[in-house]
Amino acid sequence: MRNRVTMAVLAVLVLVGLAATLSMAAGxxxxxxxxxxxxxxxxxxxxxxxxxxEGTWEFSTDxxxxxxxxxxxxxxxxxxxxxxxxxTK
Numbered sequence: 001m002r003n004r005v006t007m008a009v010l011a012v013l014v015l016v017g018l019a020a021t022l023s024m025a026a027g028x029x030x031x032x033x034x035x036x037x038x039x040x041x042x043x044x045x046x047x048x049x050x051x052x053x054e055g056t057w058e059f060s061t062d063x064x065x066x067x068x069x070x071x072x073x074x075x076x077x078x079x080x081x082x083x084x085x086x087x088t089k
Contacts (some may be wrong), residue, residue, distance in 0.1 A: 024043055028080040033057055037073045 035051035045062040047069060049063055059077050061067045 028082065030078055030080055031057075032076050034076040035074070037069050037071055037075055040069060046076075047077075049075060056057050059083055 013032060033051060035049040035054075035056075036046055038050045038056060039046075039058075041047075041050035046058055046060055047067070048056050048058045050056045057077075058063055
């Protein structure tokens with residue numbers, strides 16, 4: 001009986017550890033940028049978000065469905081940093 005309880009606890013710990021490892025390896029880290037929309041270009045599928053003293057960033061909305069933002073809206077953009085090319089110097 002004691003052996004079964006020990007094995008059950010051990011199995012749960014292994015599953016929790018495996019789940020934690022898989023969630024960390026699931027993909028690139030997600031970031032967020034909150035500010036005011038200063039430009040919307042539906043043809044280019046981009047928006048520009050101003051964060052005051054931290055500057056403005058342009059985001060591609062390509063691949064997103066139903067992006068309904070307009071100039072002046074306060075938004076939080078959730079994004080990942082993806083390298084398109086890496087050059088050695």
